Amino acid sequence: MPEGHTLHRLARLHARKFVGSPVRVLSPQGRFAEDARLVDGHVLTSSDAWGKHLWHTYDNGLTVHVHLGLYGKFTDSALPMEEPVGQVRMRMVGADFGTDLRGPTACEVLLPPQVAAIEARLGPDPLRRGADPHQAWVRISKSKKAIGALLMDQAVLAGVGNVYRAELLFRHGISPERPGNLISHDEWTAMWADLVELMKVGVRRGKMHVVRAEHDNGDPAYAKDRPRTYVYRRAGSPCRVCGTPILHSVMEARNLFWCPVCQSV
Structure with missing residues (x-):
């Protein structure tokens, strides 16, 4: 989607x-x-x-x-x-x-x-001028639901899909299974700022660029016309940072990818 x-x-x-x-x-x-x-x-x-x-x-x-x-x-x-x-x-x-x-x-x-x-009914959109990250934080901080599921809930945060969800959590070293109420305010502030910048790049280039320059090597992208990802659609491949095989599961009917070492908490 x-x-x-x-x-x-x-x-x-x-x-x-x-x-x-x-x-x-x-x-x-x-x-x-x-x-x-x-x-x-x-x-x-x-x-x-x-x-x-x-x-x-x-x-x-x-x-x-x-x-x-x-x-x-x-x-x-x-x-x-x-x-x-x-x-x-x-x-x-x-x-x-x-x-x-x-x-x-x-x-x-x-x-x-x-x-x-x-x-x-929609949460704040990181690409809209004046979007309020606090609105999403209130929902996240009060929920025991996994952050991996909350990020995909359009009533919490509008516009984020499976790729941004997986890559954002990796970039911030957060397990997708961690409950929302265990995400600190500082962590959410950093995630929101990162997401705004990543999505702006997506608007400018027409593709999601989520891998930092120092990690943009090794295995090719999951599809010929796509930039590399850290974890999305890389199940079984070595993590670009630590070398541990990327894991895959299903969360609320959507494929989930993460590194068990880099995202251990």
Whole structure:
């Protein structure tokens, strides 16, 4: 599932390409057709993201809400766009740019109170200006739940997925099994600051760069087009710092990776 930096990159791209001009909004697949007609031809006034949610707000006050989920993807195109291929849920066509959305978990038009209700359920997003890390700290510090699970809870912290979860905990030497109420305030402050910087790098580069320069060697990345990771998808491989085999388990139906030596507490 795309993590928060991907949605912020999309929000910025769509702001550059569409905001300030009328946008044709269509649904070649048909599933979004009724909602598409509500915003088709209107001026896009803002494109924003909160965690894993993308918001397109139009001059009539309506907002298109997109959650990519596991399979959602935007495919960009120069104009004129070719005939849609596959199940295109939403097509956006601007003055000189177009994009097709396929396979999202959510693609819907919402009224302002509905947008506000979704945002009220989300924790702070490290990439949003003014995000308050204390809001997440209050939830974490009162919970006996494992920090590895809390970091993935979008009501606690918005935008963090499996990769950032695994890599952040490694970088701070924290076991994913440690209860949230045993995380110190200083540890959380350092984790938040690190996460903000890591996710900003993800927005700039379009990929997650999480390995420090002195450790960026040895085993290749888990996929050809991805930078190296410390632990994510490296089960059985030697830790880049101590050489101990990386462990794998499942926590709340999500794969979990960690080093039992570097993250012993």
